[in-house]
Amino acid sequence: TVQAGRSEVDTGALSALAEQNRACVACKLRPGCTQVVVSDGNPQARVLIVGEGPGADEDRIGRPFVGRGGQLLDKILDAVQLGRDDVYVTNVVKCRPPANRNPETDETETCTALWLEPQLRLLRPELILTLGNTPTQYLLGTKQGITKLRGGWLPYRQCDGLWEALLMPMFHPAYLLRNETRAVGGPKSLTWRDIREVRRVLD
Numbered sequence: 001t002v003q004a005g006r007s008e009v010d011t012g013a014l015s016a017l018a019e020q021n022r023a024c025v026a027c028k029l030r031p032g033c034t035q036v037v038v039s040d041g042n043p044q045a046r047v048l049i050v051g052e053g054p055g056a057d058e059d060r061i062g063r064p065f066v067g068r069g070g071q072l073l074d075k076i077l078d079a080v081q082l083g084r085d086d087v088y089v090t091n092v093v094k095c096r097p098p099a100n101r102n103p104e105t106d107e108t109e110t111c112t113a114l115w116l117e118p119q120l121r122l123l124r125p126e127l128i129l130t131l132g133n134t135p136t137q138y139l140l141g142t143k144q145g146i147t148k149l150r151g152g153w154l155p156y157r158q159c160d161g162l163w164e165a166l167l168m169p170m171f172h173p174a175y176l177l178r179n180e181t182r183a184v185g186g187p188k189s190l191t192w193r194d195i196r197e198v199r200r201v202l203d
């Protein structure tokens, strides 16, 4: 079931989905946020990056990963000559949780069924990078933590069985911002190792 050559992504369908998404009021997060943050980047990209949910800057600007964490993500990608046009970026939940708390189970279930799962079916990326515990545990259906899972490739199978992606969990940039050490074996140095591994698989 490994995909044999990826076909063009239907950007019309993806735009229609985004428009519906922006009008979503399906869970309790929407009243507390400014706007729905759908996605950003190149839909035809081979790499999909999935974060947790919008933060304050994303909520204000309306695009994922535009705050300090996003700037660090850009630096990580740039280390292996990847830009925003080489990736597509979205989040598990599309509305900012209050005070950046983790999304709750009902919010994640509602939001992913309506938006992330249809996005995945349209995008069918080759590689998926999950940033931090929330997207990793959601997409892999595991309770294992990011420290244990990061840096390895795992198969991601869509339940329709029609395609399979390789998924690599990586540390969330917000975690790296709280752990600035550059020591070998520290989260930053491991992340730079991980992104080089992504480059290797792409090449």
Ligand code: URA
Pocket (backbone or CB within 6 Å): 051, 052, 053, 054, 055, 058, 063, 064, 065, 066, 067, 069, 070, 091, 174
């Ligand atoms: N953190 C996330 O997980 N997603 C964003 O879009 C921004 C910060």
